[in-house]
Amino acid sequence: MKEYSSDHIRNLCLIGHGGAGKTTLSEALLHSANATSRLGKVEEGNTLSDFHPDEIERQISINTSLLFCEWNACKINILDTPGYTDFTGEVKEALSVADSAVIVLKAVEGIEVGTEIVWRYTVENGTPVLFVINKIDHENADFNRVVEQIKDRFSHDACILQFPIGHALNFSSVVDVMRMKMLKFSRTPKGTFTEEEIPEEHLAKAKALHEELIEKIAESDENLMNKFFERGTLNDDELQKGIRSALLQRKVFPIFAVSGAENIGPAALLDVFVNYCPSPIDRGPVMAKIPGSDDPVPIKADPASTTALFVFKTMSEPHVGELSFFRLHSGTLSPGMDLVNQSNGKPERMGQIFVMNGKERKDVTKIFPGDLGAAVKLKDTHTNNTLCSKANPMSFKPIVFPEPVISSAVVAKAKGDEDKIANGFHSLHEEDPTLLITADPGLNQTLISGQGELHLQIVVKRLKEKFGVEVDMIEPKIPYRETIRGSAPEVDYKHKKQTGGRGQYGHVVIKIEPLPRGSGFEFVDAIVGGVVPGRFIPAVEKGIIEAMQNGVIAGCQVVDVKVTLFYGSYHTVDSDENSFKIAGRMAFKKGFREAKPILLEPIYELEVTVPEEYMGDVMGDISSRRGKILGMETEGPFQKIRALVPLKELYRYSTLLRSMTQGRGIHRHKFNHYEEVPRDVMEKIIAAATKEEEKEE
Numbered sequence: 001m002k003e004y005s006s007d008h009i010r011n012l013c014l015i016g017h018g019g020a021g022k023t024t025l026s027e028a029l030l031h032s033a034n035a036t037s038r039l040g041k042v043e044e045g046n047t048l049s050d051f052h053p054d055e056i057e058r059q060i061s062i063n064t065s066l067l068f069c070e071w072n073a074c075k076i077n078i079l080d081t082p083g084y085t086d087f088t089g090e091v092k093e094a095l096s097v098a099d100s101a102v103i104v105l106k107a108v109e110g111i112e113v114g115t116e117i118v119w120r121y122t123v124e125n126g127t128p129v130l131f132v133i134n135k136i137d138h139e140n141a142d143f144n145r146v147v148e149q150i151k152d153r154f155s156h157d158a159c160i161l162q163f164p165i166g167h168a169l170n171f172s173s174v175v176d177v178m179r180m181k182m183l184k185f186s187r188t189p190k191g192t193f194t195e196e197e198i199p200e201e202h203l204a205k206a207k208a209l210h211e212e213l214i215e216k217i218a219e220s221d222e223n224l225m226n227k228f229f230e231r232g233t234l235n236d237d238e239l240q241k242g243i244r245s246a247l248l249q250r251k252v253f254p255i256f257a258v259s260g261a262e263n264i265g266p267a268a269l270l271d272v273f274v275n276y277c278p279s280p281i282d283r284g285p286v287m288a289k290i291p292g293s294d295d296p297v298p299i300k301a302d303p304a305s306t307t308a309l310f311v312f313k314t315m316s317e318p319h320v321g322e323l324s325f326f327r328l329h330s331g332t333l334s335p336g337m338d339l340v341n342q343s344n345g346k347p348e349r350m351g352q353i354f355v356m357n358g359k360e361r362k363d364v365t366k367i368f369p370g371d372l373g374a375a376v377k378l379k380d381t382h383t384n385n386t387l388c389s390k391a392n393p394m395s396f397k398p399i400v401f402p403e404p405v406i407s408s409a410v411v412a413k414a415k416g417d418e419d420k421i422a423n424g425f426h427s428l429h430e431e432d433p434t435l436l437i438t439a440d441p442g443l444n445q446t447l448i449s450g451q452g453e454l455h456l457q458i459v460v461k462r463l464k465e466k467f468g469v470e471v472d473m474i475e476p477k478i479p480y481r482e483t484i485r486g487s488a489p490e491v492d493y494k495h496k497k498q499t500g501g502r503g504q505y506g507h508v509v510i511k512i513e514p515l516p517r518g519s520g521f522e523f524v525d526a527i528v529g530g531v532v533p534g535r536f537i538p539a540v541e542k543g544i545i546e547a548m549q550n551g552v553i554a555g556c557q558v559v560d561v562k563v564t565l566f567y568g569s570y571h572t573v574d575s576d577e578n579s580f581k582i583a584g585r586m587a588f589k590k591g592f593r594e595a596k597p598i599l600l601e602p603i604y605e606l607e608v609t610v611p612e613e614y615m616g617d618v619m620g621d622i623s624s625r626r627g628k629i630l631g632m633e634t635e636g637p638f639q640k641i642r643a644l645v646p647l648k649e650l651y652r653y654s655t656l657l658r659s660m661t662q663g664r665g666i667h668r669h670k671f672n673h674y675e676e677v678p679r680d681v682m683e684k685i686i687a688a689a690t691k692e693e694e695k696e697e
Contacts, residue, residue, distance in 0.1 A: 004075040013094035016104035017114030018083030025260035032267040033069035048358035086452030089434030097327040107141035137259040164257040191263030220246035280370025288394040301369035307331030308388035404449035424467035484595035491591030506579030509567035532568040539577035543584030554689040610665035625649035
């Protein structure tokens, strides 16, 4: 396998809304560069990047795939990412190691919600962006309309570098505004093209766009601006260097037109990637933290420097084991090297190192800084870990993954599988950090949380395939809380039990009062004159806490109450700690019922982003879920709705929203506060809890 120095490497990720054609475009790029012998198709399940059975079955990308090809002596690494928001963590992983992002849009629909999300990710990362308007061959494709959307929504510094001639079935050529040539494509699977003069009817448009491009490039650099003012133009060399610099600084966002399925345009994109996109050296140093220092240190892509790499993705492959995908940031990497994992301090010896084309692996003996690769059988290394030499410890900034939007409780189908299930989920979380597993002892449930219902379905399917255990997904219990609205000023309870031997005696008088929301629990010892001996008072408090944990009216934890122990009595022989613990517990239960008990439910802040035409339906649906609309704001063609909704009403909301908006709506939610449950709802919850308790007895 040929070795590539850092200046001959380009790292790109293809990102965008689901169905934009990223996988098809990656196939066309690889085939145009002779990296594959045939042009794979998603519908036929034979693409290089969508190789997992789940991807083939559903005809969507679920995992980010690492691909590569060679073009003009440069190695182009392509990260093909999923477009569905259920797998948005994969996009974050890819962007953490890419030097450029290619945002792929549909020529008919234009900007969609998923496009907005990935654009925001590039802003967070400061990643240079190219826009590729795909599917120009489709009926109703409108290149100019999508260009206007890009400028309105993302940046007025977006500028056309290639525009299509013809559309739908007549699309076979693009005008390259930089070269001022027409590129005529052969309409063969290889996607080859010839350069021709621009037809007369398109020349005026091409010249106007060429002038606009020159001005944009000149504006991005003071030196070029001076030359532009002197001569009124820039030469080809200045233009090429200028656009490369402007792209790197996010001062220019080039726009291209292609049809991935027909392989019209991708071959010309390969030239663009090599000529204009930054290499790892152009991108500049990556910041790392050094142990014992708060100041980040720049790490250059220098082969002579100490070896340091960042693991951005972990994947388990049958018959191979765990594959760790990494970007080498400095030094060189060879099999047999001894490195240290900075996250856990454990040593790792590098085994085989591969470059990847989907599931196809090629052994390499050396990797240079800036390149992407994969290693097998690293014992204690996972996503977000840094491996480096022992002599020069450092750690790179971890990927921040999105918060979950859906949770489901899981129960084992077979008794005794609980440990296997826990280990399986732990392993799956190492592969996919957006999958969170929490055990809630209060509700006696294990919850899995992720980015959407499809995400959780895939996780459960993989649990069965990889670990041979099955679970059912059920609706999670809601963590209701019990509290009081009134007071019980004097609750008298005497626990008295006489058996053959020593008896039991504990007598307490307590007062129960409500506390402000969020205060928790307060216990006050107001005993005077030793009517309850001091050694028994902690037992009274313990009994009360026990009653609070188990609940009184619906089996839910009690919160925000103040209990004052102010009187009682004891027996010199029969009183003991257990008697007073029982007395405390029973007195609390009795008093709680007298103090106007109520239920509280968790209220979540919901943020929904949808195209304007669905706003009415979504708002009506939120209202039907006992939601309160907080406000709306316009974001280009989208409406962002903010509301407060009870958690109980949000189960499977991501699926229902997708169905309601034809897959074009997304949401995020987070806990906001607890609020009193309406009386009719409370009665149903208490009745259900009572029924459940009777069943258990």
